[in-house]
Amino acid sequence: MDEKIKLSYEDKVYDFPLVRGTENELGIDIKTLRSKTGLITLDPGYKNTGSCVSNITYLDGENGVLRYRGYDIDDLANNSSFIEVSYLLVFGEMPSEDKLTKFENDIRKESLVHEDITSILKSFPHGAHPMGVLASLTSALISFNPGSVDVNSDDKMYHAIVQLIAKFSVISAWVHRKAKGLPLNYSDNSLPYIENLAQMMFKNPNEEYSSNSVVTSALNKLLILHADHEQNCSTSTVRIVGSSEAGLFASISAGISALWGRLHGGANQAVIEMLELIKRDGGDTSRFMEKAKDKNHPFRLMGFGHRVYKNFDPRAKIIKKTADEVLKDLGIVDPILNIAKNLEQEALNDKYFVDRKLYPNVDFYSGIIYRALEIPTEMFTVMFALGRLPGWIAQWREMKLNSEPIGRPRQIYSGSKYRNTERA
Numbered sequence: 001m002d003e004k005i006k007l008s009y010e011d012k013v014y015d016f017p018l019v020r021g022t023e024n025e026l027g028i029d030i031k032t033l034r035s036k037t038g039l040i041t042l043d044p045g046y047k048n049t050g051s052c053v054s055n056i057t058y059l060d061g062e063n064g065v066l067r068y069r070g071y072d073i074d075d076l077a078n079n080s081s082f083i084e085v086s087y088l089l090v091f092g093e094m095p096s097e098d099k100l101t102k103f104e105n106d107i108r109k110e111s112l113v114h115e116d117i118t119s120i121l122k123s124f125p126h127g128a129h130p131m132g133v134l135a136s137l138t139s140a141l142i143s144f145n146p147g148s149v150d151v152n153s154d155d156k157m158y159h160a161i162v163q164l165i166a167k168f169s170v171i172s173a174w175v176h177r178k179a180k181g182l183p184l185n186y187s188d189n190s191l192p193y194i195e196n197l198a199q200m201m202f203k204n205p206n207e208e209y210s211s212n213s214v215v216t217s218a219l220n221k222l223l224i225l226h227a228d229h230e231q232n233c234s235t236s237t238v239r240i241v242g243s244s245e246a247g248l249f250a251s252i253s254a255g256i257s258a259l260w261g262r263l264h265g266g267a268n269q270a271v272i273e274m275l276e277l278i279k280r281d282g283g284d285t286s287r288f289m290e291k292a293k294d295k296n297h298p299f300r301l302m303g304f305g306h307r308v309y310k311n312f313d314p315r316a317k318i319i320k321k322t323a324d325e326v327l328k329d330l331g332i333v334d335p336i337l338n339i340a341k342n343l344e345q346e347a348l349n350d351k352y353f354v355d356r357k358l359y360p361n362v363d364f365y366s367g368i369i370y371r372a373l374e375i376p377t378e379m380f381t382v383m384f385a386l387g388r389l390p391g392w393i394a395q396w397r398e399m400k401l402n403s404e405p406i407g408r409p410r411q412i413y414s415g416s417k418y419r420n421t422e423r424a
């Protein structure tokens with residue numbers, strides 16, 4: 001039976017269909033609201049508004065559930081490779097061995113980046129934020145790969161996807177090397193994706209390099225945990241930019257800029273800066289807790305709270321456990337890990353945080369692992385973008401395949417009534 005909802009307005013009653021999701025989430029289909037009633041909806045931040053029907057990722061914020069194409073995040077993080085999960089997100093099914101080998105080889109074929117990109121990279125001033133450089137280089141890749149723009153066939157779309165996955169890991173590593181003033185490394189096609197990323201980021205020309213399994217295992221898990229998260233700010237940006245028929249690379253470049261913000265992906269950098277501030281201040285977390293609760297104080301507990309999760313972010317649980325394992329395996333004692341754990345305990349027992357259902361999110365512990373891997377704080381959000389790339393691609397591809405209309409929200413006007421420039 002067609003489920004529907006009734007809306008009464010000005011002595012008329014209107015029917016609007018209900019849309020039921022796989023896990024029984026319900027939404028009101030208001031495609032005909034304005035044509036039938038003359039009304040629009042108003043929902044700043046889209047807290048109650050769905051932008052699309054999607055088959056890719058399922059979140060249950062109340063119960064802390066996250067699944068990519070039906071697979072639980074814990075299962076994938078512990079049993080898959082990042083490239084396998086990338087294939088799953090983009091194409092919808094886990095790849096067979098043959099399909100995975102082809103996907104990996106097609107990516108390897110595209111792992112050279114035009115040498116002129118290094119000139120653009122070198123033109124940035126020292127201290128340029130890596131996210132700004134990454135967004136610029138991603139956009140610059142369009143000029144060197146013009147066939148990636150009009151992807152009006154499956155083959156062209158597939159080619160643009162493998163090009164982007166291949167080249168994005170190279171330019172991300174180059175952004176890291178530039179930030180540290182180190183010579184650039186090139187892709188080594190004899191290595192699997194994660195080991196190749198590690199050597200591009202960490203290999204130095206004056207010494208032998210061998211990848212550390214603790215590092216590559218942690219990177220694999222972190223990239224999987226960041227790979228998609230349904231209609232978050234940066235993914236919605238990628239979808240709406242793509243809906244204007246801007247190309248894949250341009251849409252991803254826009255997503256990188258959205259992710260940069262400290263309320264979104266930039267929070268992983270802001271968390272470490274906050275923890276270091278607390279450490280410099282003597283480690284008294286309760287003073288910072290009070291500031292976080294003070295509406296008149298701009299300080300927020302970075303890495304805490306989430307628009308959807310009103311329970312533990314399942315990714316935060318896995319990352320917290322991985323942080324303990326990585327620091328132990330690398331023999332590192334990092335005092336800010338204890339500060340983070342103390343903050344978490346205080347918040348979980350504080351009425352302000354409990355009443356507002358504020359729990360640690362994906363960004364709260366991830367920076368502690370990146371620090372242990374000797375990745376600079378300003379590179380943390382680039383690592384987030386590296387993980388999120390397949391999710392952005394999957395969501396962009398779904399929007400294209402569904403031929404979704406250009407995104408163009410309405411508004412309620414509150415400005416001046418008609419007036420003219422004639423002098424009174």
Ligand code: SDX
Nearest residue numbers: 229232263264265267300301302303304305306307356361
């Ligand atoms: C990511 O959407 C996604 O899925 C994003 C992401 C992904 O994978 O793509 O999960 C990645 O972006 C995680 C979030 C990273 N950001 C941070 O850690 C920044 C700190 N968190 C907050 O800024 C905030 O919690 C947001 C931005 C994450 C969510 O903001 P909302 O949903 O708009 O919630 P809100 O600001 O309306 O907060 C509700 C209440 C408010 O208090 P009251 O007005 O009700 O009294 O909770 C308070 C807020 O002041 N609050 C906080 C807080 N977060 C919310 N108070 C102190 N510290 C915080 N961190």
